[in-house]
Amino acid sequence: MSTAGASPAPAGFAAAGSAAPASATTAPANLSEDQTAALQEIANIGMGQAGDSIARIWKQFVALSVPRIALVESGRIPTLIHHFVGDARVSAARQAFHGAMRGEVLVVIGRGNRDQLGELMGYDGQLDLGEEQEMLLDIANVLGGACIGGIARQLGADVGFSAPSLIGTDLDSHAVVRPEELCVSTALCVEVCFTIESNQLSAHLIALMPREELVNLAQLLDRFLCNL
Amino acid sequence: MTVSVLVVDDSPIARKMLRKALPVDWDITVQEACNGEEAMTHYRAGKVDVMFLDLTMPTMDGFEVLAALQKEDLNCFVIVVSADVQPQARERALGLGAIAFVAKPVNAESVRTVLREYGVLV
Amino acid sequence: MDENTDLKLLGFIVERLEVGILAIDPQFRVVLWNRFMETHSGRDLDSMRGQCLFESFPELPERWLRRKIESVFELGNYSFTSWEQRPYLFRFQHNRPITGGVDAMRQNCTFLPLRDASGVVRLVVLTLSDYTDTALIQQKLTAAMAVSDEERRKQRALLRRLQDAKAQLFQSEKLASIGQLAAGVAHEINNPVGFVTSNLGSLERYLIDLTTLIESYASHADQLPPAAAEAVRRQREKLDYDFIREDLGALIRESREGLDHIRRIILDLKDFTRVDQSGWQLADLEKAFDSTLNVVWNELKYKATIVKDYRHPPQVECIPGQINQVLMNLLVNAGHALGEKGEITLRTGPDPSEVTGAVAEVWVEVEDDGCGISVEHQKRIFDPFFTTKPVGQGTGLGLSVSYNIIRRHGGRIDVRSTVGVGTCFRLTLPVQRSEVADAVSESPDLAAEVTPEELLALEGPDGA
Numbered sequence: 001m002s003t004a005g006a007s008p009a010p011a012g013f014a015a016a017g018s019a020a021p022a023s024a025t026t027a028p029a030n031l032s033e034d035q036t037a038a039l040q041e042i043a044n045i046g047m048g049q050a051g052d053s054i055a056r057i058w059k060q061f062v063a064l065s066v067p068r069i070a071l072v073e074s075g076r077i078p079t080l081i082h083h084f085v086g087d088a089r090v091s092a093a094r095q096a097f098h099g100a101m102r103g104e105v106l107v108v109i110g111r112g113n114r115d116q117l118g119e120l121m122g123y124d125g126q127l128d129l130g131e132e133q134e135m136l137l138d139i140a141n142v143l144g145g146a147c148i149g150g151i152a153r154q155l156g157a158d159v160g161f162s163a164p165s166l167i168g169t170d171l172d173s174h175a176v177v178r179p180e181e182l183c184v185s186t187a188l189c190v191e192v193c194f195t196i197e198s199n200q201l202s203a204h205l206i207a208l209m210p211r212e213e214l215v216n217l218a219q220l221l222d223r224f225l226c227n228l
Numbered sequence: 229m230t231v232s233v234l235v236v237d238d239s240p241i242a243r244k245m246l247r248k249a250l251p252v253d254w255d256i257t258v259q260e261a262c263n264g265e266e267a268m269t270h271y272r273a274g275k276v277d278v279m280f281l282d283l284t285m286p287t288m289d290g291f292e293v294l295a296a297l298q299k300e301d302l303n304c305f306v307i308v309v310s311a312d313v314q315p316q317a318r319e320r321a322l323g324l325g326a327i328a329f330v331a332k333p334v335n336a337e338s339v340r341t342v343l344r345e346y347g348v349l350v
Numbered sequence: 351m352d353e354n355t356d357l358k359l360l361g362f363i364v365e366r367l368e369v370g371i372l373a374i375d376p377q378f379r380v381v382l383w384n385r386f387m388e389t390h391s392g393r394d395l396d397s398m399r400g401q402c403l404f405e406s407f408p409e410l411p412e413r414w415l416r417r418k419i420e421s422v423f424e425l426g427n428y429s430f431t432s433w434e435q436r437p438y439l440f441r442f443q444h445n446r447p448i449t450g451g452v453d454a455m456r457q458n459c460t461f462l463p464l465r466d467a468s469g470v471v472r473l474v475v476l477t478l479s480d481y482t483d484t485a486l487i488q489q490k491l492t493a494a495m496a497v498s499d500e501e502r503r504k505q506r507a508l509l510r511r512l513q514d515a516k517a518q519l520f521q522s523e524k525l526a527s528i529g530q531l532a533a534g535v536a537h538e539i540n541n542p543v544g545f546v547t548s549n550l551g552s553l554e555r556y557l558i559d560l561t562t563l564i565e566s567y568a569s570h571a572d573q574l575p576p577a578a579a580e581a582v583r584r585q586r587e588k589l590d591y592d593f594i595r596e597d598l599g600a601l602i603r604e605s606r607e608g609l610d611h612i613r614r615i616i617l618d619l620k621d622f623t624r625v626d627q628s629g630w631q632l633a634d635l636e637k638a639f640d641s642t643l644n645v646v647w648n649e650l651k652y653k654a655t656i657v658k659d660y661r662h663p664p665q666v667e668c669i670p671g672q673i674n675q676v677l678m679n680l681l682v683n684a685g686h687a688l689g690e691k692g693e694i695t696l697r698t699g700p701d702p703s704e705v706t707g708a709v710a711e712v713w714v715e716v717e718d719d720g721c722g723i724s725v726e727h728q729k730r731i732f733d734p735f736f737t738t739k740p741v742g743q744g745t746g747l748g749l750s751v752s753y754n755i756i757r758r759h760g761g762r763i764d765v766r767s768t769v770g771v772g773t774c775f776r777l778t779l780p781v782q783r784s785e786v787a788d789a790v791s792e793s794p795d796l797a798a799e800v801t802p803e804e805l806l807a808l809e810g811p812d813g814a
Contacts, residue, residue: 041241045332048311055314055420122414134435145427165431
């Protein structure tokens with residue numbers, strides 16, 4: 001089996017579709033090979049459910065990427081986001097989740113046809129700045145809820161969400177996260193990308209969990225593996 | 229008669245989950261493949277009666293396998309097992325000759341229902 | 351506590367909490383409506399129960415809100431709105447009837463899915479929190495930040511201006527101290543030059559006496575014995591006495607000319623710096639031109655032909671040391687503009703015979719036929735630090751210092767220039783010291799308030 005994914009991955013990063021080498025070289029210290037493989041499959045399924053949810057509420061077909069999982073040093077998170085998103089100008093929002101799993105979801109959205117998406121979400125005419133921000137927060141909320149909610153449901157975990165907050169519109173992709181703002185040294189990063197093909201709008205969802213939280217996650221994954 | 233089953237998925241966990249969902253009273257031999265190419269090798273060896281096929285895989289995905297099988301007479305039952313459960317994905321899979329579409333995560337009941345529906349299992 | 355008490359307590363909390371709580375079914379009919387909602391909407395639960403939300407509140411953004419609530423029913427996830435993007439859902443009066451500041455209550459809303467036992471979402475509960483106070487604080491903060499930003503901007507501008515002023519001051523102090531140094535040196539040289547001149551006079555007289563004496567001996571040479579006469583003749587030839595006698599006169603004359611030159615330079619230097627007589631006084635600008643020209647002659651002599659076009663205007667009341675500084679600056683600049691070789695014309699005016707009545711203003715011009723200044727650069731030449739000279743050749747302060755000197759004299763400095771043809775600077779000074787000039791010179795703030803560009807714009811490129 002090869003590690004070749006759809007796009008070149010930065011060192012220490014592997015597509016979920018190629019479990020064996022990923023776990024051999026990059027399995028997080030606190031997650032075993034089996035746990036990582038399980039998380040990848042669960043993320044994959046959570047993603048599919050999220051895509052289906054979006055397709056149902058916005059009546060749009062959503063193309064899904066293969067989820068990518070890695071344990072990263074927080075200093076590399078900005079580089080990683082740039083790697084996922086590319087050079088484009090982006091808008092971004094964050095949302096915290098808490099309970100049996102704790103962390104933050106970053107949702108980074110490229111340009112694309114916002115007015116058309118706004119129309120689907122019930123806005124009238126051209127979006128003003130407030131509406132654009134609100135739409136961004138809503139997309140972050142829906143994606144975060146669907147993905148993390150989907151993963152939590154499969155793990156039988158109870159997870160709640162705080163209201164999403166704005167990082168900014170029209171940002172440089174390097175500026176989504178500033179290393180000095182990060183308060184953890186290492187984080188588990190799960191990345192997925194949704195593309196709404198009809199209006200070329202793609203959204204990257206990056207879930208980050210502090211390494212300390214992995215103990216809880218590992219227990220949940222073990223329980224899941226036991227039931228197999 | 230013993231039925232030959234092939235489970236195709238790049239995730240070992242997914243393969244494990246699927247094997248667990250297969251009916252216990254079903255007389256089968258199970259083989260595994262972790263990508264489309266391996267699946268085709270098994271198929272060409274003439275040893276596959278029922279194939280459980282994942283759609284997203286790194287080398288040769290499920291859609292490509294379906295297309296290749298159609299070219300080579302499609303001499304087996306293909307049940308697509310997918311995390312992407314949007315209607316478009318389902319329609320495309322069925323359009324390429326899959327007999328059924330099962331959403332992940334799979335469970336024993338949904339697999340049994342599908343097998344019964346197509347007379348693979350009595 | 352039994353279950354019944356629990357339920358009662360919960361009911362009480364929902365009813366009395368200072369948060370709006372309502373619940374709606376998939377047909378958007380109201381199922382729950384707490385006291386907060388009653389108080390602020392003016393409608394009680396009985397009148398709301400079973401009513402479609404959008405029929406009761408037509409001002410709600412129906413299309414968008416329907417989508418939002420539908421997605422909560424569909425996905426079973428929380429959803430939110432924030433006052434920052436959407437100030438309110440329900441237009442309620444806020445809790446500040448007196449101190450006010452916003453048009454309506456600011457609200458943060460949360461949409462909660464309520465699932466039944468089978469996991470299907472049956473109701474969506476909407477909670478509505480009053481964020482008016484936060485919004486007002488935010489408003490004040492934003493306003494305060496805008497003010498402080500504006501102040502920071504002003505401070506930066508002031509600091510820049512201060513730095514410019516400091517640099518100008520430094521430059522004029524530097525020029526003044528160079529002048530003082532030069533005057534000191536001139537004074538020191540003056541004494542030795544004095545006694546050398548006087549000694550040279552005595553030396554000339556003594557030499558005349560000595561040659562007269564030698565001549566008188568020579569006239570009696572035939573009375574010497576032939577051997578002695580021959581010895582004297584040979585000695586005289588050997589020393590080339592005839593040449594010495596001829597050359598002595600020339601040597602003395604040239605030395606005296608040299609000393610005269612030194613004395614003139616010293617006088618010009620003194621005149622230029624005016625250390626002996628600072629402050630306002632009447633001065634002849636043509637004399638000022640000539641003495642300044644002598645000071646900078648060394649820089650100009652190899653490349654510039656000087657043409658003087660003097661019309662003998664009246665004297666003007668000025669601080670001559672400062673005016674000389676300006677003239678020197680213009681002359682040096684003209685020299686730089688020439689490049690290899692060229693012509694500099696010094697002009698003064700007006701010609702009193704051509705003016706009816708008293709002359710109010712006198713002008714002087716320095717014109718060169720050098721490289722010229724582009725229109726774009728003409729707007730900036732009076733800015734501190736603006737220079738087109740290579741690094742190290744000019745500080746860029748000369749013209750801005752000149753500009754300020756002339757302004758303090760109540761005068762103007764104008765430029766007309768064509769690239770490749772040449773440049774002419776004209777200084778115009780009032781004959782009599784004006785009150786405006788005093789005000790400007792004594793109030794540095796006022797002087798700093800009008801920028802050179804503004805003045806140029808007011809007076810036009812041709813000034814006079």
